Amino acid sequence: MNKFLEIEKIGTLEVDKILFESYYPILFTCVNEKRELFLCLCCQANREGKKWLITRTSPRTIIKILTNEITLRESFTQYKDIQFTVFLNPEGTQIIANNTSDWDYHNSLLLPDEGEFMDAEKGEFDEEIAYYDKQICDSYEKIGASKVAFTSFDEIFCDYSIEIKFKEGYSIDTQITKQVFNSFIRSINIEPSKKYNMEYHNSSIGEMEIRVKNNFAESRAKSNTQCSFDQNDTNNLNAAA
């Protein structure tokens, strides 16, 4: 992978996948040392310099872009905690965090045009979709593995919070957390770069392991490429959370 940029708050970014390009990459994803995923757009490349918008993202959001389920502008404004405008010119590099005007959904002049989708054609991004989908599946596998490997809630909590945080966005974390732990979780508070704060119902570890194993096996059996849990589970979870 090619080194792209270093930003103090998030680390060294390397180009992960280019989704659209001219003679230079325009829309692409990057990863940092922790394998966190970022969505990048080169919105300007002229004699004044090059300008990029960089935000945190998740594999699921990228898949939504590539299947025309989310507009490009929406995909850039989903995660408000990490939004950088980077301007590179002969005088140097300016990195501006959370500049509200560049990132304002309704008024930004730099974000992709409002209401516009990738307009991907059928099959055009199959390879990329499989790549990002595998990242989601990997996360599920690691969660599943950690559930059965550890013997106390604290250890599970610690391991899984690290895994998920590095692999997925917070909204997905919440969803997966709820789904995997099912009704064992009563509340989840998520803050950027902070640990999860959870309270568990009194249930035996053995019971939890069986449920997680069953959920996981069921989800894997349903599809080779798309990892999702039973809708009934989700309903129960929503009620429980």
Next chain:
Amino acid sequence: MRKLFHMYPEQFEIPDGAHDEEILVYRACKTQKCDMESFTPTYVENGCIFLEGDDPTNPGLYSLSTYENPRHIKRFVIMTSEYGKPYKIAKGLTISECGPVQRTRERNKKRRDSHVDWWIYPEGKPYEKFNMIDDFDSYLEENVKKEGLA
């Protein structure tokens, strides 16, 4: 052939696969007109200087960027902040009197998009052979319908 591109630096080499071919392509017009400014390769437009991060050995840096697929030219304008609205797209053939062409994916196997590099001779006037599309969104819609019927 290199002498025809005398304004380009030493690092520029026309790729082996560049050839004469009339390909129907689309070009986004910054001035919203089919004029010389809208058909100036980026390197020249930038005053023949390299921008930070540019690779001087990349032949694509010196070409006129066009796309064969109208969806891709739209993708380009909606993601780039340099094109005013309503964006204007011109359509035409890459005639050989203006310079050789190459589909970018022919030299970069990783690429699957429809980007076409067109290296314009100094005396080339491609804009004279292109026509502006009045309403590109409607044009694209019609195109999609035709694809569906095909």
